[in-house]
Amino acid sequence: MKKTILLSILAAALPFVVGGCASAHYIQTGGRESVVTVGSINIQDYIQAANSATSDLLASGVLDKVSNPPAVIAISRIVNNTGEQIDTDLLTKKIRVALLNSGKAQTTTTMGLGGTSEDPMAKGLQQEAEFKADQQTTRTPDFTLSGKIIQLTAKAGSTSQSTFSFQLSLTDAKSGLAVWEGEKEITKQGTQSAVGF
């Protein structure tokens, strides 16, 4: 009798206990608690790749060699050669913010690939200002930033491995020559149950 009552109470309380333990919480973006999936690029990977590219670029001193600092950079094509659909802004935006904060470079938002602009309103206002002034006020970019993200996969038994290669090039807009090149490879390995693909 007592056992039956006790079991009934436990059965009734179980959903509340389990439900109370399963809760969402905030974690540091890109921190150690972040989920790591082998088959896809995680936010911590973008942060690492952007950090590596920015550090290398700033340390190279290339951006200091422009005649009229800070250097102006236009974002060109970033090719996605991975097995998933990604927004390359997750990488380039971080680089742009870091370069702007460094004081060494600015990014143009009115000049983009194929004539498109990131900020159509700014482009319109700029064109209006040029029309009124009857002269070009747009500063031609000193450099363009282009790149590619490549995914290499490998499998041995139940272990799967993905390497994401973030390749970037900074090209002198006048000469067409790459003045800086950077590559960051991030490799992740896991067993079958941890694989995201």
Added chain:
Amino acid sequence: MKTRILLPVAGVVLLAVAGCRTSMNSIENTQKTGQRQMISDSRVITDGSLARKVSFVGVNESTTPGGFLKIQIEVFNRKHSLQRFSYQFEWFDANGMQINNIVSPTVGDQIEGGESKFISAVAPTTACKDFRVKFIED
């Protein structure tokens, strides 16, 4: 009878364990051309386990052509097996205020047994004058 079975099994187990523990040998030139500008450092150790495995050898700094502070830390794995850890750089300006850096990642790394390796980072702005690096065992 039991000894005849147990001894070979124990031998196989010992061999397997020994195979998992590999440490690194290295060779380098004695007469160094490059001179590292070592700086005195202040260490706070709260994880004795990590400190016993991966220890700090020294810190040296330099300035890039663009005026950015560059820090290099040498760490050494005192154990004979691979160790995993994460680290993160923090940067401070001349007033001791932390500079928020959008691309300051927590980097997961590994170091082979007996290996000495360098971890380096470049400050995000020329205003950075001081730094702190946080290490945690994975």
